[in-house]
Amino acid sequence: ILNVEQSPQSLHVQEGDSTNFTCSFPSSNFYALHWYRWETAKSPEALFVMTLNGDEKKKGRISATLNTKEGYSYLYIKGSQPEDSATYLCAREDSWGKFQFGAGTQVVVTP
Amino acid sequence: KAGVTQTPRYLIKTRGQQVTLSCSPISGHRSVSWYQQTPGQGLQFLFEYFSETQRNKGNFPGRFSGRQFSNSRSEMNVSTLELGDSALYLCASSRGQAGSYNSPLHFGNGTRLTVT
Numbered sequence: 001i002l003n004v005e006q007s008p009q010s011l012h013v014q015e016g017d018s019t020n021f022t023c024s025f026p027s028s029n030f031y032a033l034h035w036y037r038w039e040t041a042k043s044p045e046a047l048f049v050m051t052l053n054g055d056e057k058k059k060g061r062i063s064a065t066l067n068t069k070e071g072y073s074y075l076y077i078k079g080s081q082p083e084d085s086a087t088y089l090c091a092r093e094d095s096w097g098k099f100q101f102g103a104g105t106q107v108v109v110t111p
Numbered sequence: 112k113a114g115v116t117q118t119p120r121y122l123i124k125t126r127g128q129q130v131t132l133s134c135s136p137i138s139g140h141r142s143v144s145w146y147q148q149t150p151g152q153g154l155q156f157l158f159e160y161f162s163e164t165q166r167n168k169g170n171f172p173g174r175f176s177g178r179q180f181s182n183s184r185s186e187m188n189v190s191t192l193e194l195g196d197s198a199l200y201l202c203a204s205s206r207g208q209a210g211s212y213n214s215p216l217h218f219g220n221g222t223r224l225t226v227t
Binding site: 004034036042043044045046049089091096097098099100101102103104 | 114115142144146151152153154155156159161166167201203207214215216217218219220221
């Protein structure tokens with residue numbers, strides 16, 4: 001895998017439901033995996049930075065896991081709320097500090 | 112603490128013109144990077160500056176250039192504008208020397224450039 005890929009491209013979730021989505025990245029020269037939330041009319045906001053294989057991070061109802069050996073990360077949203085509606089971006093940072101972003105997963109939470 | 116400030120917020124230019132965008136990072140942040148976002152595309156990396164030196168460069172033509180000043184403020188210049196340069200340009204700052212694990216990017220609100 002050469003690029004950072006996110007799937008699905010978009011998903012619709014009912015309020016209260018849980019969901020998850022994937023970020024796949026090149027595992028060579030890996031340094032860190034970042035997750036950002038980008039709400040409409042705002043700037044992207046950092047959620048997590050993960051570095052070690054097996055890392056798990058949690059922030060409220062949102063959590064993420066990292067597998068550096070196979071090159072993927074999952075982001076989970078538990079009990080989705082309308083304010084979780086946003087585009088979620090992942091980015092791979094290499095050892096020279098260069099970032100490679102995925103195209104994002106757009107999440108729409110409907111009441 | 113003030114966030115990352117980008118100016119201007121909106122720009123309309125015609126083909127062939129040049130444009131300069133400005134980014135003021137968070138105080139104390141020495142790394143500034145620039146990204147282009149076009150519809151349907153992820154953030155495409157343009158370049159990154161650290162302590163006035165370009166440390167990383169993306170795959171953009173030489174019409175795209177940048178610089179960083181001693182106060183860490185950065186400018187990005189695009190010469191001979193093309194219609195395809197219409198995009199949202201985001202700047203991000205971090206404390207970040209390479210390998211600084213807990214250095215997430217802090218983004219500005221972006222400059223929306225329209226080339227007609």
